[in-house]
Amino acid sequence: MATRIDRVVSSGVLVIDSTDSTDSTDHDNGAISRQVENNTWIVGDDEEVIVIDPAHDAAAVLDAVGDREVLAVICTHGHADHVTAALDVAQRDEAPIALHPDDQMTWREVHPEDDPEIDMADGGVFEVADVRLEVLHTPGHSRGAVCIYWRPGLCLSSRKADGRYHRRRLRHHNPATGRARGARTARG
Numbered sequence: 252m253a254t255r256i257d258r259v260v261s262s263g264v265l266v267i268d269s270t271d272s273t274d275s276t277d278h279d280n281g282a283i284s285r286q287v288e289n290n291t292w293i294v295g296d297d298e299e300v301i302v303i304d305p306a307h308d309a310a311a312v313l314d315a316v317g318d319r320e321v322l323a324v325i326c327t328h329g330h331a332d333h334v335t336a337a338l339d340v341a342q343r344d345e346a347p348i349a350l351h352p353d354d355q356m357t358w359r360e361v362h363p364e365d366d367p368e369i370d371m372a373d374g375g376v377f378e379v380a381d382v383r384l385e386v387l388h389t390p391g392h393s394r395g396a397v398c399i400y401w402r403p404g405l406c407l408s409s410r411k412a413d414g415r416y417h418r419r420r421l422r423h424h425n426p427a428t429g430r431a432r433g434a435r436t437a438r439g
């Protein structure tokens with residue numbers, strides 16, 4: 252079954268601090284609001300997916316996911332236009348949310364009550380369908396910004412004769428600590 256990527260575009264309002272911007276302010280506290288459009292990427296096959304950057308519209312993302320199981324939600328950084336719908340998307344299948352810990356402060360500006368379950372680290376790996384998604388820590392846009400590198404050709408799941416997946420665990424391996432954290436059990 253071929254792994255594919257679906258894209259969902261959603262729009263919303265991003266409020267940002269204007270202290271290092273030449274834009275005019277439109278809030279009393281000096282912040283500025285901008286209408287923004289964001290991409291959400293859904294990587295997987297007909298059975299399971301990982302959702303990357305659920306931006307503004309959880310319903311639109313879950314519509315695109317359909318009846319496939321959400322194994323994890325990855326936020327490439329903590330700004331509101333990449334994490335706003337994360338909790339609602341993750342909640343449906345009780346999927347864990349992954350974020351680099353250096354962006355926890357910005358995450359908490361949007362979600363003060365709920366922390367991500369997975370601390371991503373450079374070199375970490377997620378497995379979904381028949382691909383590995385590797386975490387590259389790329390600070391710059393924000394301290395905890397990451398890129399997700401698709402490494403094709405490595406099949407880590409296997410199929411029984413009846414066509415159902417073997418039970419296996421989605422794992423994010425953290426090379427800094429040497430720990431592999433089990434995220435959830437895929438359907439067996």
Ligand SMILES: [Zn+2]
Binds near residue numbers: 328330392
């Ligand atoms: Zn950003």
